[in-house]
Amino acid sequence: MKYLIVGASHGGHEAALELLHKEPEAEVTILEQGDFISFMSCGMELYLTNKVIDDTSVRNFKPSDLEDLGGVVKNNSQVVAINADDKTVHVKNTVTGIETDETYDKLILSTGVNPVQLPVPGNDLKNIFLMRGHDWALKIKAKLADPAVQNVVIVGAGYIGIEATEAFVGAGKHVTLIDTLPNVLGAYLNEEMSDKIKQRLQTNGVDVRMHEFVQAYIGDAGVLSEVETDSGSYPADLVIEAVGVQPNTDWLQGTVLLDQKGWIKTDSFLQTNLPDVYAIGDAIVPFSIPANKPMPIALATTARREAQYVVQNITSDNVNAKPFKGVVGTSALDVLGYSFATAGLNRTTADRASVAMETVHYEDKRLPYFVSSQSGNGDIAVDLSYNPDTHQILGGAVLADGYDVTAHGNTLALAISQKLTLEDIAEADFFFQPGFDRQWSVLNLAAQHALGYGEFTR
Incomplete structure (x- = not known):
């Protein structure tokens, strides 16, 4: 063959x-x-x-x-x-x-896929970069160390745009982050978690401009100097466009x-x-x-x-005996100290897919309350999204500051792929050890909260 x-x-x-x-x-x-x-x-x-x-x-x-x-x-x-x-x-x-x-x-x-480039006036000016592939990586790396680049505008607040933002913030540049969605990482996180990420970006000097639409790139002698949106103008020595992709299928x-x-x-x-x-x-x-x-x-x-x-x-002896099961869509990211993992649908993607869904947002401590913050305790937030009639889990996210939450993300991915319900998660037999978790896992507690169980406060 x-x-x-x-x-x-x-x-x-x-x-x-x-x-x-x-x-x-x-x-x-x-x-x-x-x-x-x-x-x-x-x-x-x-x-x-x-x-x-x-x-x-x-x-x-x-x-x-x-x-x-x-x-x-x-x-x-x-x-x-x-x-x-x-x-x-x-x-x-x-x-x-x-x-x-x-x-x-x-x-x-x-x-x-190929990265989308905005079809706006001035998109042929110098110093408008994409963030995909080996060649662009080398070009962006050079700009990180370029003292002539002080003002960077990132267009797109999804994963790629956030990664670019963190890189340029770390290099000491002033970053303006622009997106048409109302929330940072809106296709991955619901508003409650997105707001935490936005506040962290602003604390680190990022000028966050959500629900704005780029109208034009302005420059002189073919070189970029400014980004104009429907709400204002921002100085720019460099633009990183991270506005989505289109299939390479022409x-x-x-x-x-x-x-x-x-x-x-x-x-x-x-x-x-x-x-x-x-x-x-x-x-x-x-x-x-x-x-x-x-x-x-x-x-x-x-x-x-x-x-x-x-x-x-x-390569099977029985071709087409079993159709492709499908996928969940699971990912994770660190953003200036915050760690989050997400799986399945959130409010934005559910709306796009016309899927009826309800969401519970739950916040608590990661460890028992007798463990101090100095000893490693801290806040953790959970979203669980579910079918309002069957309680099937359709999506979820977990976010914490300075703590790896990806194990929870994998648990959510498995729950979604196996079509588990709120009741399944509420009663799941997760481990307990006070140096790692609560007597009830935070996933247990979020599901119990959605079902109206009594609050567990220890």
Whole structure:
């Protein structure tokens, strides 16, 4: 069998690993249009903040990692067309311009997404940067140390924008953070937690401007100097745009079925309309377990689960016996000392998906009250979102200051994927040890609070 994989990021990497493990005699080739294999953009902040020094190490894998297993990795190889009749893809070398055809028995598309650039006047000025990929990482790193860059405007208060904000605050720059949503990290956190993050940003000197819309970039002699919104103007030596992504699928139009926004359409087995052509990763709209419908979830973990499923399916003796279960959408972030983990839906994403949902917000101490703050006690906040009729858990988030809450995030992800209810969480048998937790876990207490149980105050 000859397998071709288009795209060398998380989905492509996972698909190749799985194929080489299951069918070591097969031909497995990754075609990647970029030069650098394969930069991990979600790890860029670690490089920008000097937690990782070597930029070439912030990657999923080196070509030799797969080649040692028998695979083939070709960079600078842009796939520009698929011919499903003769099972070939047309490939253009982005350096030499030479065009060739590659044959396949099965084709896996992991084409990913491109960052959106605002279509506003002045968007061609110098010093308007994106935050994706190896080349941009090097350019941003240089600006962090540039004394001429004092005022930085970050457009977009999602994960990427917040990571950029933290990097430039750490470098001593004045940062203005702008977003069209009313809340910081609004697609991940509800207002109660978002407000805590906003206050922390402001305490660290960030000028937070929510629910504002960029109207134009202003400059002189082709160089950026100012950002104009519908509410004001802000000085800018540098702009980082982090306003979202769009699927890298223009080249598939007329061949692979796409929806109105360009996402690749797949069936419940992640197959496209073409025989033996599958799609995974950020360019598809996977089935969301909590929403009970497909919705965009652009995460590395999502891409890897999809890739693993596709390979297990297409190499099975009983192909298409079991549809893809779906994903939850789970992530975590540190923001200037605050740590949070989130899973499933929040109010913003539930509204977008037209999902009826109620949410309980609960705050308490992490440890028994007899443990002082000097001994490690502190505040913790929990959101649990649920179906108002069935009490099925649809989403949740946990936030604390200076404390790793990611274990709670994984617990929420498992609860959502297994369709547990408030009652299940309220009565779950979690551990207790006073150096780590309460007699009731904070997740127990949040669910009990939603169900109207008596308050536990020790």
